[in-house]
Amino acid sequence: MTVAERAAFPDDPHHVGHGAQAEAPGHGAGGPAGKRIVVGYGFWIFLLSDFVLFSCFFAAYAVLRNASAGGPTESRLFDLTTVAAETACLLISSFFGGLASLAAGARQMLWFQAMMGVTFLFGAGFVALEASEFARFIGLGAAPQRSAFLSAFFSLVGCHGIHVSCGLLWLLTMMAQVLAKGFRPDILRRILCFTLFWHALDIVWVGIFTVVYLTGVAP
Amino acid sequence: MTETFDHEHGSGEDTAPGDERLDGSGVAQGIRGYLMGLLLAAGLTAASFYLAQSPWIWPHGVPAALTALAIGQMGVHLVFFLHLTTGPDNTNNVLALAFGVLIVGLIIGGTVWIMYNMNHNMAPMAHMTGPSG
Structure with missing residues (x-):
């Protein structure tokens, strides 16, 4: 927006009420x-x-977290070292996913494939750590059917893990599609959606490590 | 109908969620943004993990501190990774987010509130919570 345009509507610098004249965004005035x-x-x-779906699992967890039915409790099960490693994996993966989207915007095939490859490795590391954590819990007798707390735990954290696993498949599909079809507009739109998905999963994980793990072991 | 990536970055148009309006040095600017997001998010995460086990905070204050740090980190992700801004091109995206936050808040807050009251009004169930129950 130019200074002259801004000066024309001093009370409305973003042209929210002047869509027809200024083609303000969000009003459809500039065409579809x-x-x-x-x-x-x-x-x-x-x-x-x-997020609304996850909020239901979060709500169930918040209600059932103390319903351990005499079985293992949060503070006895959770190991913050594993959780810190998972968090680091997912955050670094999200960062490289962002770099991959920049590479796609710049049409750099090699950089795109390399960044997506790193994104995949850290994402796969997250899934592997989570799978070994689940296996450890089940080995300790803390399987989902043991108590309402564990049912809520496995459905919340497992739902996120399934999302990440599906995201990894999507990631590989995007690498293959870019390789086979190049940076076509439709492929770039799919990359946009994938990076949105990947960053959103990191936001959900922030909620999980705060609500489930850190609050669970806090004194 | 021809359509290109760059066309969408013209001024006066909405911005797709996740898209960043780069003016100036393009990719270098983008990398700087992601690096800043990574550093801020890592710092907030480290603070959360430290606070959860720190002896320096009054125990009853820990959940509030963790909540504040988590909301801050979600904000960092939204701004630096999802590129949500307060600009007019982002109005639709932010409004949709606000509606999502409203629903999430209603579901979580409402559930915790109602269930707390129900537990409070229930008869003691100590004899039912044992392993044989």
């Missing part, structure tokens, strides 16, 4: 939005609905 915006927005709505 581009496909990338529509696709990204639709996927954003899906992600928000995914």
Whole structure:
């Protein structure tokens, strides 16, 4: 927006009320939005609905966290070293996912594939750590059927783990599609959706390590 | 109908969620943003893990501190990784997010509130919580 445009509406610098004249965004005044915006927005709505899904599992966990039925409790099971490693894996993976989307925007095939490869490795590391954690719990007799607390734990954390595993499959698909079809607009839109998905999973994990693990072991 | 990636970055248009409006040095600027996000998120995560086991905080204050740090980190992710801004091109994205936060807050807050009250009004169930129950 130019200074002159801004000066024309001193009370409304962002032209919220002057869409027709200024083609302000968000009002459809500039014509239908581009496909990338529509696709990204639709996927954003899906992600928000995914957050709502997770919020139900979070609510169930918050209610049932003390219902251990005489079995293993949070503070006896959780090992913060593993959780810290999982958190680091997912955060670094999210960072390299962002770099991959930059590489895609710059049409750099080699960089894109390399960054996606690193994203995959850290994401796979997260899933492996989580799987070994689950195996350790079940070995200790803390299986999902042991108590309501463990049912809620495995459904919340497991639901996130399934999301990450599906994301890894999606990631490999995107690497293959870019290799086979190049940086076509439709492929770039899929990459946009994938990076949104990947960052959103990291946001859910922030909630999980705070609510489940850290609050669980706090004095 | 031709459509390119760069067309969507023209001024006066909405921004797709996750897209960043880069003006200037492009990729270098983008990398700087992600690096900043990574550092901030790592710092907030480290603070959370430290606080959870730290003897320096009043135990009853720990959940509140952890909640504040988590909300801060979610904000860092939204701004630096998902590129949500307060600009007019992001109005739709932010409004959708606000609605999502409202629903999530209603579900979690409402559930915890109602279930706390129900537990409070229940008869003591100590004899049912043992392993044989």
